[in-house]
Amino acid sequence: METKKIATKLKIIIIVVFTLVLFGIILLVFNRNVDKRFENYQDLPYDDNFAVLVREVEERDSKYQTGTTTQIGEHEKATFEIQVQMVKLVTAQPMENVKVYIAARTVRKSYRYYDTANSSRTFSDYDYNQFAGTTSSTPFATKEYKEFSEDEKTEHILFDETPDILYVELTYQKKGEKPVYSIKYSVKVNEFDFKKFKNAEKREIVKETNSAVYNFIDPKEDPVNLKITKNLATEVTSLKEVFEDEFRIECTINRENLHKYKHSEDYLKEDLAKPENQRLLTIIEKAARTKEEDWDIYPEIKRIELVVYAKITPQDSDFSEYVKVYSLYGFYSKQRTLSILTSYKIDECLNIERFYVSMNGDIINGKNYKTSDENTANKLTGFSANYYINVNELADK
Secondary structure, eight states: OHHHHHHHHHHHHHHHHHHHHHHHHHHHHHHHHHHHTTTTOBSOOBOSSEEEEEEEEEEEEOHHHHSOSSSOOSSOEEEEEEEEEEEEOBOSSOEEEEEEEEEEEETTSOEEEEEOTTOOEEEOTTOTTOEEEEEOSSOSEEEEEEEEEETTEEEEEEEEOOEEEEEEEEEEEETTOOOOEEEEEEEEOSOOOGGGGGGOEEOOBOOOTTSTTTTSBOOTTOSEEEEEEEEOOSSOOOSSOOOEEEEEEEEEEOHHHHGGGOOOHHHHHHHTTSTTOOOEEOSSBOSOOOGGGGGGOOOEEEEEEEEEEEEOOOSOTTSOSEEEEEEEEEEEOTTOOOOOEEEEEEEGGGOOOEEEEEEEEEEEOOEETTOSOHHHHSOEEEEEEEEEEEGGGSEEO
16 A cells, blocks of 8 residues: 555656656747747847837836725836837938837746837938837836635735836838838846945036026036926825826937047048048938048947936835836937927825936947948947936926
């Protein structure tokens, strides 16, 4: 009898182990197949005709907002909105069937999708350096607790779809031609180390009314300006009614700081004397320039990663004390003011104390039209910043 029991237990153990191994193999193969779809995506956000800029925003709901008018909710909720802005570079040829596809690998290794396959845009030959935004009409992803009931038992299970890596594909055709071109851009958006905020510098608001950056956060040497204005709630949130603080966020190019990276005329005369370095071009302008114009190439931001986090007082230990209220990833056109967030609202009970800003990127001051290797053709300079601003110091919206 004992021998039979041992044999039965052994069979069960073998079956369980075999099932787990089989499941692991299937999961491994499946994940490999999924990842292959994105293996050609790169961190280069442009080609000869278009560029892309991605904005991600997290909207946080408090327990008052997830609850009812009679009972506070058990958990908070985060909703992630993704916007892609496409910029047509200075090319003479019209473009058509311009479409955008968005995918995200979440922190749980699942995938979320959004595409514009049923709609497209056409850009005329005069639409150079124009942009258009495409945003999912419904929340792109969420992090929230969902309620399940079974056998008269109720469970709350956390579904975390927080984007970890974003994949953006922009496809288009040159008018009258069959080939389909595409930009495949990927960026990791969920690897930020919040410990770096311990060393963040304090920034002030520029108050000189004659300054080009009046009411902006002091940019110092940054190539971009950031402006956050506030409209704080005057009443306190309760079960009866939620009151929200409202902010407007604007990011623009700081031309004065960006132009400091420009090649000197003496440098260009010396460099352009070499046969291999005859003409410089910008990313946004592809037309060849004359020798007399070569020195007049101005720098541009080839790549930017900028995030703005609000430091809050969370009510739920499963949610971060930092909320990503604004972020930009990709190519930032020096010709356009892009991606203004006109209204960001958050329950006043979450008590935003300050905003933390972190940015980094690459500046390129012209590229050689004879080579595709921009890093060796011309100087590529990195920039970064890490600072905070207190909410009570912001100008009113």
